[in-house]
Amino acid sequence: MYPITIVGGGIAGLALAASLNPERFQVTVHEQRRELPSVETSLAMWPEAQQALDVVGILPAIRAAGSGFEGMALRDVSGRVWLRTRIDGVIGVSRADLLRLLDAAVPESVSRVHATVTSVPGAAGSLAGQGLLVGADGVHSVVRRECWGPRSKARLSPYLALRGIIGETLPPDSGGEYWGRGELFGIAPASRNRTYWYASFRSDMGPGSIDTAAALDLTRARFSGKASGIGRVLASATPSETLAQRIWTTPVLGTYARGGAVLVGDAAHAMTPNLGRGACEALLDSVTLAGLLNSQPVTEALRAYNKRRLLRSQALRAASSAMARLVLAEAAQPVRDGILGLARRLSRTGAGPSV
């Protein structure tokens, strides 16, 4: 039995632990969290991530627990629609449901350690013994810090992100993403007749623990007098059902495998949330790595994993940052809005982009 030590039992770590062949590997997962996150949020699962969930064996349960996305309206902050897009095959799923189902898919043979890993002495050395050390420990990864060095430290973006769920449905004509000057607000249907919302704008709150009530007040003040759907969501949102955090990203990495260590998920490529791809890519990393490890010698599997996952996930990381700059544009906002207004007029005449 070859030992594999996974630091982090979030989406990436659990998906990996659930997909590794238990007859070949002795797997241990170190996770600091003892319970599921107390605040519910929603994640968009794109078709490729659904294929990964199918490999893990939980796609039918995810489909049953999730809600469909039919389309999305892109609006200015007064609520006026610029464009409507069709989004086929995407499922919105609660993060808690996803973590619960991934957790239940992990075989009994996997050992669980509920503790914070503070260092990995000798890089991949003593924690993993002679085996493989997997950093699935998110954007502030200890494994990345110890094995890739201080230059791999996470970068703080200037943006604050809030997200939460309210226990009511909103009229369909208030759904979509609202782009203002340096500010974003999103409203989407969530499972069990609820509504998922998110907001982002520049702020110097944090970056450590953030007072959610103060962040919510700041958001209410910022979006006051804007679209009625936003006002309705913020009137119902409560601090206990809201998560507020600064957005961090990882720097460009030239490899995801170094010595006896390998990175998956946000530890490898934490990105701004503007493309809704981070968790999807985490699932793809883990299922790809497990498939390769299950079928090839470890060294070859790591080489193949790097080849399959590095460029694509780094490209998405860069694309997400570019999207953040567009969505949260300040000086360039009038130009952006002018182009979107033109696209709306062209689409009315039938000459515009078909999105």
Ligand SMILES: Cc1cc2nc3c(=O)[nH]c(=O)nc-3n(C[C@H](O)[C@H](O)[C@H](O)COP(=O)(O)OP(=O)(O)OC[C@H]3O[C@@H](n4cnc5c(N)ncnc54)[C@H](O)[C@@H]3O)c2cc1C
């Ligand atoms: C506002 C926002 C909205 C988003 N929306 C979407 C979306 O719609 N779709 C999408 O695909 N993605 C989305 N994402 C991204 C997604 O949340 C992440 O990409 C995903 O959670 C990454 O999973 P992970 O398992 O790699 O890392 P994490 O979820 O960060 O999990 C890491 C785990 O490791 C544990 N851990 C960390 N350090 C240690 C340690 N030292 N010792 C022990 N345990 C440790 C943590 O407790 C945690 O459980 C969003 C992100 C944000 C911030």
